[in-house]
Structure formats: structure tokens, C-alpha cells
Amino acid sequence: MLFNSVAFLVFFVLVFTLYWSIPNKRVTVQNILLLVASYVFYGWWDWRFLSLIAFSTVVDYVLGISIANAKSQGSAKRFLLASIFTNLGLLAVFKYFNFFIDSWVELWQLFGYDMNVGTLNIILPVGISFYTFQTMSYSIDIYRKELKPTKNFIAFATFVSFFPQLVAGPIERASNLLPQLLTKRTWNHDRVKNGLFQIVVGFFRKVVVADSIGSIIDGIYNVPEINSPSSIFMAVLLYSFQIYFDFSGYSDIAIGTARLLGFDFKANFNLPYFSSSITEFWRRWHISLSTWLRDYLYIPLGGNRNGVFMQYRNLFLTMLLGGLWHGSSWNFVIWGTIHGILLGLEKRFALIPKKYNFFHNLIVFLIVSFIWIFFRSLNLSDAALIFGKLFSSDYGVPFIGDIIPFLTMVYGLFLALVFDIYLFRTNNSLEDFGTKLGSVTFIVLVSFIVINILLFYSSASNFIYFQF
Amino acid sequence: MRKSVKLIGIMLVVLFIADRAIYQLLHTLDKDIYTGLAVGKINSFLKRKDTVDVLVFGSSRAAHHVDLTTLSTANFNAGQDATKIGFASALVATLKKKGQTILVHIDHDVLYATDYDGQNDAQLLAFHALKNDEIARFFDSYFKEESTLGKISHSYAANGKILSIIKNRFVKGHDYAAQNGYEPLVPTEEQAATFQQILDKNGPGQNTLGMAMTKVNPKSEMFIDYIVRKAQKNDSKLIFFTSPSLLKVDMNVKDRTKTFFETKNIPYWDHGDFFKSLVYTDWKDETHLSDKGAKEYSKYLITELLPYVESTAK
Numbered sequence: 001m002l003f004n005s006v007a008f009l010v011f012f013v014l015v016f017t018l019y020w021s022i023p024n025k026r027v028t029v030q031n032i033l034l035l036v037a038s039y040v041f042y043g044w045w046d047w048r049f050l051s052l053i054a055f056s057t058v059v060d061y062v063l064g065i066s067i068a069n070a071k072s073q074g075s076a077k078r079f080l081l082a083s084i085f086t087n088l089g090l091l092a093v094f095k096y097f098n099f100f101i102d103s104w105v106e107l108w109q110l111f112g113y114d115m116n117v118g119t120l121n122i123i124l125p126v127g128i129s130f131y132t133f134q135t136m137s138y139s140i141d142i143y144r145k146e147l148k149p150t151k152n153f154i155a156f157a158t159f160v161s162f163f164p165q166l167v168a169g170p171i172e173r174a175s176n177l178l179p180q181l182l183t184k185r186t187w188n189h190d191r192v193k194n195g196l197f198q199i200v201v202g203f204f205r206k207v208v209v210a211d212s213i214g215s216i217i218d219g220i221y222n223v224p225e226i227n228s229p230s231s232i233f234m235a236v237l238l239y240s241f242q243i244y245f246d247f248s249g250y251s252d253i254a255i256g257t258a259r260l261l262g263f264d265f266k267a268n269f270n271l272p273y274f275s276s277s278i279t280e281f282w283r284r285w286h287i288s289l290s291t292w293l294r295d296y297l298y299i300p301l302g303g304n305r306n307g308v309f310m311q312y313r314n315l316f317l318t319m320l321l322g323g324l325w326h327g328s329s330w331n332f333v334i335w336g337t338i339h340g341i342l343l344g345l346e347k348r349f350a351l352i353p354k355k356y357n358f359f360h361n362l363i364v365f366l367i368v369s370f371i372w373i374f375f376r377s378l379n380l381s382d383a384a385l386i387f388g389k390l391f392s393s394d395y396g397v398p399f400i401g402d403i404i405p406f407l408t409m410v411y412g413l414f415l416a417l418v419f420d421i422y423l424f425r426t427n428n429s430l431e432d433f434g435t436k437l438g439s440v441t442f443i444v445l446v447s448f449i450v451i452n453i454l455l456f457y458s459s460a461s462n463f464i465y466f467q468f
Numbered sequence: 469m470r471k472s473v474k475l476i477g478i479m480l481v482v483l484f485i486a487d488r489a490i491y492q493l494l495h496t497l498d499k500d501i502y503t504g505l506a507v508g509k510i511n512s513f514l515k516r517k518d519t520v521d522v523l524v525f526g527s528s529r530a531a532h533h534v535d536l537t538t539l540s541t542a543n544f545n546a547g548q549d550a551t552k553i554g555f556a557s558a559l560v561a562t563l564k565k566k567g568q569t570i571l572v573h574i575d576h577d578v579l580y581a582t583d584y585d586g587q588n589d590a591q592l593l594a595f596h597a598l599k600n601d602e603i604a605r606f607f608d609s610y611f612k613e614e615s616t617l618g619k620i621s622h623s624y625a626a627n628g629k630i631l632s633i634i635k636n637r638f639v640k641g642h643d644y645a646a647q648n649g650y651e652p653l654v655p656t657e658e659q660a661a662t663f664q665q666i667l668d669k670n671g672p673g674q675n676t677l678g679m680a681m682t683k684v685n686p687k688s689e690m691f692i693d694y695i696v697r698k699a700q701k702n703d704s705k706l707i708f709f710t711s712p713s714l715l716k717v718d719m720n721v722k723d724r725t726k727t728f729f730e731t732k733n734i735p736y737w738d739h740g741d742f743f744k745s746l747v748y749t750d751w752k753d754e755t756h757l758s759d760k761g762a763k764e765y766s767k768y769l770i771t772e773l774l775p776y777v778e779s780t781a782k
Contacts, residue, residue: 454623
């Protein structure tokens with residue numbers, strides 16, 4: 001079920017009404033309702049893959065308790081490894097199997113051997129990368145004694161499958177979400193205001209800004225060979241905004257929806273294009289993933305504890321695997337690797353010389369935009385072609401197609417950027433912006449955004465991060 | 469909770485008032501606009517539809533391929549970019565004049581599409597469903613969800629129209645009402661070069677419609693059946709046709725399509741392979757003829773059409 005669909009609107013109104021109508025706001029009944037709703041939400045897409053979520057839930061519930069009750073550190077470690085292998089195993093089969101087979105065959109082809117190995121027709125279950133990371137962190141936290149396992153199966157199953165963040169995050173830590181699932185949720189007017197405001201902003205970012213940009217640049221990225229360097233340059237810059245507003249929009253809707261149900265998620269984006277360095281960019285971009293990678297990969301690898309060389313290696317490996325997490329393709333590996341190299345270089349050198357500090361936001365934006373090329377291109381040869389064209393001399397005039405969709409995109413992007421600049425300048429965060437508004441301002445602002453969504457939305461399309 | 473419910477309630481009232489006010493403004497601005505595709509062409513069609521004897525419906529391929537200027541009888545091409553058979557049938561629903569000749573363009577990929585649900589057509593027409601009773605009735609029967617949403621929020625129905633209405637209100641372009649609705653495509657040198665580049669890369673005539681075409685889409689068939697019933701009711705002559713394309717269609721599919729229309733007792737002309745050899749200047753892209761190509765094709769189409777038009781005239 002897509003957030004930007006009528007089905008979700010009806011579904012959510014129903015769930016919301018039932019949820020808050022439960023007598024005495026009984027936690028167990030509310031959790032059962034959320035669990036059933038989450039399975040309906042996911043099953044709407046493909047009910048067969050509900051079994052995977054259920055499997056992952058049962059395995060990590062049992063192993064979580066087993067880790068905590070283990071008689072020795074050794075047996076706790078064995079239970080932890082079982083959890084990690086189960087979750088990574090699911091990812092390996094459903095996400096990476098064909099990639100590894102293809103890469104193996106291509107490797108041998110480089111040496112002149114033709115291997116006849118078949119691949120399997122495997123469908124990537126939506127959200128698998130998100131919920132497997134979420135359940136893995138639960139087991140690791142218990143092993144580290146940072147979290148006690150829950151014996152409440154319903155609450156744990158709801159934590160794994162909670163519909164606002166099930167298919168594209170944020171990757172919520174058990175230490176944040178589980179306690180909320182175990183305690184009574186009460187209606188809070190400020191939380192409702194914040195939630196509503198964040199939802200409408202999220203929808204605007206997604207269906208007005210990101211989707212409008214997509215309708216213009218998809219044609220350019222899909223056939224770069226016939227497009228001029230100026231069109232490609234325009235597409236490269238616009239894609240940076242598309243992926244940001246698409247994914248942050250999704251996160252906003254997820255966080256806002258959870259708020260309306262009485263839950264507080266952690267922020268997932270914090271104006272990433274206002275970063276002064278790549279390191280800062282990763283503190284502001286997809287925060288739930290970057291902190292996950294930091295806590296469960298970079299630090300266990302040694303972090304910055306074993307000298308400069310090891311720190312570079314750890315950064316490099318973390319970002320390479322972070323790239324691979326996004327998708328089973330060399331494009332993502334290269335995308336992550338470049339970020340890893342730049343993060344390493346930043347530890348040693350100032351990538352942007354001090355005298356150019358004035359332009360640092362713009363320079364970081366341009367660097368990130370150029371690296372996105374690997375992320376968005378259909379394959380490596382397209383990425384190479386795009387880079388080649390960007391550095392050619394014959395730029396020409398960009399192709400903008402029909403003027404009305406282009407103007408719609410410019411209008412939406414302008415409003416979204418003005419709002420982001422306002423948040424940055426005033427040091428506000430979207431997560432608690434709603435409460436800062438008086439009732440009249442709130443009503444006027446929300447009405448303005450909703451009317452703009454209705455008038456300018458671009459036809460529904462999937463969220464980019466659904467594929468991961 | 470009461471405070472929140474009050475806030476949401478007031479917000480819904482404000483939204484409702486703003487929504488209706490914006491619609492009224494757009495509706496006022498939209499009157500007498502006959503330029504631009506979003507509203508101008510449909511307004512032109514609604515103005516001209518009952519004064520002409522020949523009407524053409526269909527997608528951009530109909531709009532850009534059929535120029536009946538040289539036909540002796542009054543005609544109008546209501547073809548519209550980015551639309552499919554659902555859109556055409558909604559326009560057909562508005563016809564009142566008896567004995568017209570109706571040409572409906574249909575492509576194989578629409579007829580056999582597995583994912584066509586008419587949703588895009590409905591979105592494009594939702595604004596007009598608020599203004600035109602026949603389209604509204606058609607909407608109530610065939611696009612129930614869009615119809616309900618459009619009634620709840622008129623701004624939703626007006627999605628994608630506002631900039632077009634403002635632009636065409638103040639900057640007059642191609643006046644469809646004053647002409648016959650045909651939209652010539654004249655490729656720029658750059659577009660011609662790009663097209664040639666694509667064909668050279670893929671090899672002319674090598675591209676095929678990349679989909680299995682075994683079963684007629686039930687929605688497409690439903691809309692076709694509606695058009696057939698409406699034509700019978702108006703004593704109109706109905707012809708379905710497929711215009712030239714460089715995308716190759718399997719012969720079995722062509723035969724299946726022919727049989728499909730034969731069983732419905734409707735004439736079907738498949739002109740997909742009209743151009744026997746490839747002349748780059750006849751095309752803008754693989755599915756759209758240039759003005760030059762369209763003129764040549766229309767000349768032929770008129771010769772096929774004449775017996776129908778003449779029999780109607782008698």
C-alpha cells in the first residue's frame with residue numbers, strides 16, 4: 001500500500017479511529033490492532049512475503065530471549081550469530097543472490113571462461129533491507145547488554161512490522177520504539193499538530209516536488225546518449241532534489257503518521273544539502289541508516305581506535321557495504337565507495353580550502369550530486385557516458401519539454417527550498433514545527449499546503465527507497 | 469482530544485471554502501479558453517462537436533496523424549496527448565448530433581495492456597466532469613472513485629490545470645475551436661537528428677511493442693463497447709483504426725485484433741504498416757508522424773473515409 005494512495009487514506013482513517021476508540025486505551029489491544037493493520041498494509045503489496053516478516057519476527061524474538069538467558073558469553077555469541085546469519089541470509093537470498101552469481105560469471109568471463117550458471121527469478125520483498133536491519137540491531141543490543149529482551153510477543157511483532165516505517169524506514173531502534181509499544185499512549189494535542197504538519201509537508205515534498213522532477217528527468221537519465229550535456233547537467237542537479245524530497249518526504253509521512261498514533265520516531269533527515277562537508281552530509285542524510293552503520297559496523301570494525309590507516313579502512317568498508325545495502329549492483333558499490341574515500345580524505349585534509357568556505361554548501365552539494373550519478377544511472381556504462389558528456393565542451397540549451405510540467409516542478413521546488421532555507425536559518429526542525437505555530441497560522445499553512453498538493457501533485461509513483 | 473478535533477474540524481471547513489473558491493476562480497478563467505491542451509482543446513471540442521459531421525478521437529497519435537482539412541464536410545479532431553480509450557469514450561458520451569462519422573484511434577498496446585485501468589484518463593477529465601453533465605454522468609458510471617474524489621475536492625479535479633489555464637488565458641496559442649483540431653508536428657533539426665540517431669542505434673523497424681498481447685484488456689473493451697452503444701444510439705457510423713507506427717506488431721496480434729472488431733461488427737482499419745519504406749522526414753519519433761508524414765497519411769485516410777461520409781450525407 002502506498003502512502004500516496006486513496007487506499008492508504010481510507011486505511012489510515014479507519015485504523016486511527018479504531019485505535020483511539022479502544023476503551024481505556026488498552027496497550028495490548030492497541031498493539032494487536034497495529035499488528036493486524038501492519039500485516040494488512042504489507043500484504044496489500046504481496047501477502048506471500050508476510051511469511052518472511054513473521055519468520056524474522058519469531059526467530060529474533062526467540063533468539064533475543066536466548067541471548068539474554070545464555071549461561072555463558074560463548075553461547076550468547078552463538079545465539080547472536082544465529083540471528084545475524086538468519087537476517088543476512090534472508091538478504092543474501094532475496095536481494096543479492098543473482099548479483100553474486102552474475103558477478104562471479106562476469107569475473108570468470110574476464111579470464112576467458114564462459115560459465116553456464118543460471119540465476120533465479122527472485123522478487124525483492126519490499127522493505128526487507130529495513131526490517132532485517134531493525135531486528136538485527138535488537139539482537140546485537142541485547143548481546144551488548146544495552147537492551148533487555150521483551151517477552152511481550154505482540155509488542156515485539158509490532159515493533160518489527162509497524163506499518164509507518166515498515167517498507168522504507170526510518171530504521172527504528174528497539175531501544176526507542178519498544179518501550180513506547182509497552183507503555184500507554186495518550187492523546188497529545190501538540191503531537192497531533194506536529195504529526196499533521198509533518199505529514200502534509202511530506203506529501204508535498206513527495207507528490208509535488210519529487211514526482212514532478214522525476215517526470216522531467218527520467219527521460220534524460222534513461223537515454224543519456226541522445227541528450228545534450230546541458231540537459232544531463234540539469235538532470236544531475238535535479239536528481240539530487242528528487243531523491244532528497246522523495247525519501248525525506250516518505251520519512252516525514254512515516255514519522256507524522258506514527259506521531260498521530262502516539263509514537264515518536266527519530267528524525268531521519270536534517271537538511272542534508274546545507275552541509276559543509278561530506279562528513280556533515282552523512283550526519284544529516286538518512287540518519288537512521290548512517291547511525292546504524294556507525295554503531296553496528298564502523299565501531300565494531302574498530303572505528304578510529306587503531307590508528308589513522310585503520311580508521312580509513314573502516315570508513316571505506318562501512319560506506320562500501322552501505323552502498324551495497326542500497327542495491328545489488330556495482331553502481332551502488334561505487335557510489336558508497338566514493339563516499340567512503342571522501343570521508344577518509346576529509347579526516348586528513350580539508351577537501352574545501354578555507355578561502356572557499358563561503359561556497360562550502362554549494363561545493364558539497366555539487367560533489368554529492370555528481371556522486372548520485374552512479375546511484376541513478378541504469379548501469380555503469382550510462383554513468384560513464386554521463387560523466388563524459390558533463391565534461392564535454394558542446395553544452396547547448398537544456399531540453400525542458402512541455403513548459404507546464406516544468407513550471408509546476410519549478411514552483412514546487414521553489415516552495416520546498418524556501419521552506420528548507422527557513423528551517424535552516426531559524427534553526428528549526430520539521431519534527432516539532434507544528435507546535436510552534438499558533439492555531440490560525442497552523443490552519444492557514446496546512447490548508448495552503450494541502451490545496452497546493454491537490455492542485456499540483458504529479459501522478460502517483462513508487463517511492464525511490466521502496467526498491468531497497 | 470476535543471481541542472484537536474476542533475482544530476481539525478476548523479481546518480476542514482477552511483479547506484472546503486478554499487477549495488470551492490479556487491474552483492470558482494478557475495471555472496471563471498477557463499471560460500472561452502480554446503488554446504492549450506489541458507482545457508482549450510476539450511472546450512473547443514465541446515463547442516464544435518455538434519456542428520461537425522466527422523469526429524476523430526484518440527491519443528496523441530490521432531491528434532498528430534489525422535488532418536481532415538481537405539475533407540469536404542465539417543470535421544474536428546479531438547485526439548489528445550497522453551490519453552487512451554477511456555478519455556475518448558468520455559468525449560463520445562457528450563455527442564448529441566445524429567448520423568455523424570466517428571473515427572476512433574486504437575493502439576494494440578492499449579487494447580491488450582495488462583495494466584490499463586483508465587485512471588490517467590479519469591484524472592485528465594475530472595475537471596471537465598464538474599462542468600459538463602454528460603461527462604459527469606459517464607464519470608459516475610465508469611470512474612466512480614475519481615468522480616467521488618472530484619466531488620469532495622474540486623481542486624483535486626483541477627489538478628495540473630491551473631498553470632495551463634492562467635497561461636492560456638493571457639497568452640493565446642493554437643486556437644483549436646477555430647481550426648479542425650489537427651496538431652501538426654514539425655520536428656526541429658535537433659529533434660530530427662536525435663530521432664535518426666535512435667533509429668540508427670536500434671536499427672529501423674527493429675523495435676517491437678515489448679509486451680505479450682494475448683488478451684484484450686477488460687477496461688479497454690468496456691470503453692469500446694460503450695462507444696459502440698453510443699454510436700448505435702446516435703445512428704453514427706463508427707470506425708476504429710490504427711495509424712502508422714514504426715513499432716512492429718506481430719501478425720498474430722494484428723489478426724486477433726481484426727477478429728475482435730469483426731465479432732463486434734465494427735469496421736477496423738489497421739494502417740500500422742502504411743509507410744512501406746522509411747523516410748526519416750515522415751516521422752518525429754517512432755510512433756509519431758511529422759506534419760509531412762501526417763499529410764500523406766491523411767490523404768489516404770480520406771479516400772477510405774469518403775464512402776462513409778458520403779453515405780451519411782445521403
